[in-house]
Amino acid sequence: MIEFRYEILTEDIGLKYNKQVYLGRDAVYQVIREHMDDFTDWDLNPIDNSHMLYGYNKHGNPVKIGFKGDFIQRIVIVKKELGYQRFRAVMAYDGHRYAGYQVQENQLTIQGELTRVVSSVNGVETLVQGASRTDSGVHAKNYVFHFDSNKSLTPVRWREYLNYQLPNDMLVKNVEMVHPLFHSRYDVFSKEYSYKIRLGEKDPFQIYYEWAVDGLDILKLEEQLQKIIGTHDFLSFCKGDPDSSVRTIFDARCKQTKNGLVLTFIGDGFLRYMIRILVYTLVEIAKGNLEKDIIEILEEKDRSHTKHMAPASGLYLEQITY
Numbered sequence: 001m002i003e004f005r006y007e008i009l010t011e012d013i014g015l016k017y018n019k020q021v022y023l024g025r026d027a028v029y030q031v032i033r034e035h036m037d038d039f040t041d042w043d044l045n046p047i048d049n050s051h052m053l054y055g056y057n058k059h060g061n062p063v064k065i066g067f068k069g070d071f072i073q074r075i076v077i078v079k080k081e082l083g084y085q086r087f088r089a090v091m092a093y094d095g096h097r098y099a100g101y102q103v104q105e106n107q108l109t110i111q112g113e114l115t116r117v118v119s120s121v122n123g124v125e126t127l128v129q130g131a132s133r134t135d136s137g138v139h140a141k142n143y144v145f146h147f148d149s150n151k152s153l154t155p156v157r158w159r160e161y162l163n164y165q166l167p168n169d170m171l172v173k174n175v176e177m178v179h180p181l182f183h184s185r186y187d188v189f190s191k192e193y194s195y196k197i198r199l200g201e202k203d204p205f206q207i208y209y210e211w212a213v214d215g216l217d218i219l220k221l222e223e224q225l226q227k228i229i230g231t232h233d234f235l236s237f238c239k240g241d242p243d244s245s246v247r248t249i250f251d252a253r254c255k256q257t258k259n260g261l262v263l264t265f266i267g268d269g270f271l272r273y274m275i276r277i278l279v280y281t282l283v284e285i286a287k288g289n290l291e292k293d294i295i296e297i298l299e300e301k302d303r304s305h306t307k308h309m310a311p312a313s314g315l316y317l318e319q320i321t322y
Contacts, residue, residue, distance in 0.1 A: 002053075002065065002072075004032045004039050010073045018079055028075070038077060047178055050322035051189040054179035064181045076181055084148040087158060088178045094169040095139045096208035096313065102133045110134070110143075110170070117165040118147050121158075131184045131320045132191060135273065137312030139209070142173070144320045146184040184320075190250060190268055192319040195279050195310065198260040210260065211314040213283055218261065221286035222254045224294045225263065228278065235301040237278050238271035245271060245301075264318075276309035283310065 006029045014021065015028040017035070022028050032039050041058035044065065054064045062082065066074035099107035103115065114128040130145040153161070155175040162172040195211075202212035228249050235245040251266040263282075265275055281297065284290040290305065297305050 002042050002044065004029075004072070004075075008071055010068050010071045013072060014074050016076045018077070038079065047182060047322065050187070052182075052187045052322060054181060062180045064179065064187075066187070078181065082180045084150055084180065086146055086148050086178050086180045086182055087155065087175055088144065088146045088182060088184065089158075089162070089172055089175045091143050091145065091170060091172045092141050093139065093143065093171070094208075095134060096137050097169060098136065100134055100136045100138070101130050101143075111145075113166060113170065114145060114147075114162075117162055118149075120165065121153070121161050122149050122151060129184055131188055132317060134317055135276075135312050135315070137208070138315045138317065140317040142319050143317055144184045146178070146182060187322050188269070188320055190266055190321045191270065191317065192264065192266045192321075193270070193275050194316045194318050195263040195265075195275060196260065196314040196316070197263065197279075197283070200260075203259075208313050211279075211311050213260075213287075215288075216261075216283065216286045217288070218254070218256070218286070221261075221282050224282055224285050225252050225254055227294050228252050228298075232298050233301060234271055234274055234298070236297050236303060236306050237274050237281070239273045239277075242271055247271065247274070273309050275315060276312065277303075277306050279310040279314070280308050281306050 006025065009025045009028060011025050013025055013028050014023050015031060017031055022031055038057055038059065038061065042055055042063055044053040044055035046053055052064055052066050057063050057077065061077055061079050063077045065072055093110055097108060099109050101110045103109050103111045111128060111130060115126065118128050119126045126147055128145055128147045131143060134140060155177060159172050159175045166172070196209065198206065198210045198212040199216065200212065200214050229252050231246065231248040233246050238245055247267055247269055249265065249267040253264050255262045263279060281290065281294065285292065285294065292305055
């Protein structure tokens, strides 16, 4: 049973109450006090051991709560009949033919293909939302997306329809019914990416799936990679001007394979091109072409030493955790 006391709310808590959004502990607690009947007797559970809790209040309204440690950081409550079933799906795709995940005019995209097929089955234009806006040429092994439907189709039938109509370089691994407030993007707790580096001469059959590099000091690369673990301002490693460039990296590691290296990055989120810029910079340091420490570059908060990025071919979205 959740008790919405003032002291368990984070200072930056957000509340979506129907369509109205409230920000900050004082504003949110005021709404809770004024509508206490809607904030009592919540029956909540995680989905697949997620860090979010989903359920219903005593009136049968769908609700969810997000946490930051032991404190409540996000609350959503909808007091209307939603009238749909939400489905969550996990897929793999070879991204080298696609202009990234997000729909773009006159471009072949992952979201475009998913929307085409789901809309065809539903009989109406249907928005398909994904966990991450992967770049052009980036691959995914366990990408998560969700969509809504009024059709009386089982998850098994949805998977069959999707795989029958999608291109052969996409595979839907699993489809399941989920709580109506589950969101594949906003409910993410962490993402795991890997980057494949081939040591030495390129393999022409793998040019869309790895980056060929030579002359690496692997020990130096591993040493520098470890330094990005933790919470940092990654403004030096992104494109554009994000609202916030602070991200937390939970783990970063390097594994040697038969033909090269696999770099792994696990974090609460990643900025645009952040991993590719990081990989290129790490490689330049490890080759002796850049006489800088990764911490120095982080502290500079500009791209004077990070103007280039590794090719998209080696980047894979491995796993999404909720």
